[in-house]
Amino acid sequence: MILSAEDVYGGYGTRRVLHGISIQVDAGQCVAVVGANGVGKSTLLRSIAGQVPLLSGRVMLDGEDVSGQASSKLVRKGLVLCPEGRHLFSGLTVRENLIMGVTPLKVNAADTEFRIAAAAEMFPVIRERARQAAGTLSGGEQQMVAIARALVARPRVMILDEPTLGLSPIMTDTVIAAIQQIVADGTAVLLAEQNVRASLAISDFGYVIEGGRVVVSGTGADLLDDAAVVAAYLGIEAEIAAPE
Ligand SMILES: Nc1ncnc2c1ncn2[C@@H]1O[C@H](COP(=O)(O)OP(=O)(O)OP(=O)(O)O)[C@@H](O)[C@H]1O
Numbered sequence: 429m430i431l432s433a434e435d436v437y438g439g440y441g442t443r444r445v446l447h448g449i450s451i452q453v454d455a456g457q458c459v460a461v462v463g464a465n466g467v468g469k470s471t472l473l474r475s476i477a478g479q480v481p482l483l484s485g486r487v488m489l490d491g492e493d494v495s496g497q498a499s500s501k502l503v504r505k506g507l508v509l510c511p512e513g514r515h516l517f518s519g520l521t522v523r524e525n526l527i528m529g530v531t532p533l534k535v536n537a538a539d540t541e542f543r544i545a546a547a548a549e550m551f552p553v554i555r556e557r558a559r560q561a562a563g564t565l566s567g568g569e570q571q572m573v574a575i576a577r578a579l580v581a582r583p584r585v586m587i588l589d590e591p592t593l594g595l596s597p598i599m600t601d602t603v604i605a606a607i608q609q610i611v612a613d614g615t616a617v618l619l620a621e622q623n624v625r626a627s628l629a630i631s632d633f634g635y636v637i638e639g640g641r642v643v644v645s646g647t648g649a650d651l652l653d654d655a656a657v658v659a660a661y662l663g664i665e666a667e668i669a670a671p672e
Contacts (some may be wrong), residue, residue, distance in 0.1 A: 429488075430455045430616050431476070431507070431585045436485035438475045439640075441457070445471040447640040453585060453633075458607065458617040460627040460648060463637035463661060469620040470512055472637070474590050477620070478502050490584065503532040506584035510591065512620075514574040518563025522554055522573050525562050525581035529577035540580075547576040550606055568599030569642075575606060585616045592623050604630060628652045636661045 432452040445468045453459045463470050471577075474480040476487050476498040479499035486495040489507055499509065508529075516525050526544050535543070548554040551572040557565060562573055571591055578586050588607065592600040604626050611617050621627035628634050631648035632655060644657050651657055 429453070430490050431618065432488045433472065433476050434486050434488065436472070436475060436487070438471060438480055438485075439483065440471075440480070444483070445640050446475065446483075449637070449640065449642055450485075451635050451642065451645075453616050453618050455584075455616055456611070456614065457632040458611045458630055459618060459653045460619045460621060460631040460634040461637055462621060462624045462634060462651075465622075467637045467639040469637055470589055471625040471640075473509060473587050473618065473620055474511075475508065477587055479509065491665040500532040503581050503583070504626065506582075506583070507587070508578040508583040509587045510574050510589065512589035516562040516570055516571050516574055516577070519561055521559050522562055522565070523558045525573055526554065526580050528579055529580040533581060543580040543582065547579050550579070550609060551576050566599075567603065568595050571595060571599070571603055572606070575603070575610075579610065579615075583615055585618065586610060587618045589620050590622060591619070592621065592626070600626065617649060625652065 429452050434448050434450050436449045445585045449472055461472060463469055471480055475482055478497050482495055486493050489505055494502060494505065517528065526547065527540060530540050530543060553569050553572050555575055562570060565573065575591065591603050595603065600623060608618055608630050619627055628648040628651050634646065634648045634651045636644040638661060643661060
């Protein structure tokens with residue numbers, strides 16, 4: 429197991445959002461957390477990534493208790509969050525945004541260039557728009573830059589919060605394919621997505637969250653096959669077999 433959250437309670441000040449959540453991600457896996465708006469998916473991911481304090485419980489990264497550690501430290505240990513809403517520096521160029529992704533690692537210039545070139549293999553927009561201000565890119569292009577900024581840190585685990593939110597169907601497909609490639613290349617992925625079908629379809633395992641708790645879990649395929657789960661928690665209609 430590369431990452432786990434164990435009995436995590438958390439929230440914002442007196443606002444309790446997470447009520448004892450446990451999840452785990454094995455090396456090489458893509459794991460999805462799904463559920464309706466406001467159930468605590470982002471809070472969970474941000475708590476794991478050191479951006480929201482834990483009230484109790486712990487986060488384990490490759491056998492080490494990293495609970496409450498700052499995100500810059502976690503990046504150096506191989507855990508990177510690609511946040512909802514991308515949070516690019518819109519006035520900086522694409523290239524400068526990518527350099528931000530390696531800053532916590534203190535790698536040398538040659539290594540930085542190598543990492544950016546490798547990310548551009550996956551996302552050609554990085555080369556094409558290298559000197560353009562990130563804020564002038566389309567939403568889909570910005571999402572690719574945001575994922576690339578996480579990728580250049582060479583994480584062992586990448587946490588992706590709503591990477592397809594607001595994207596066109598074509599851009600959504602591109603981002604989903606990129607996530608599959610990242611997993612195939614050996615980085616474990618923890619994914620929160622409103623696009624339930626697409627995320628469970630590429631996930632080895634999924635957790636359905638409701639009210640800050642895991643209510644159902646199973647393989648991505650099993651969750652999608654379970655009509656009751658699909659209807660009750662995921663807000664999408666079960667596919668009804670057409671009559672012969
Ligand atoms: N910074 C914050 N301060 C106070 N409450 C917050 C803050 N961020 C989120 N919340 C609240 O925490 C609860 C869970 O929000 P969270 O963003 O984790 O849900 P989510 O499942 O990711 O939903 P969404 O997909 O809509 O982002 C919500 O009630 C939300 O209003």
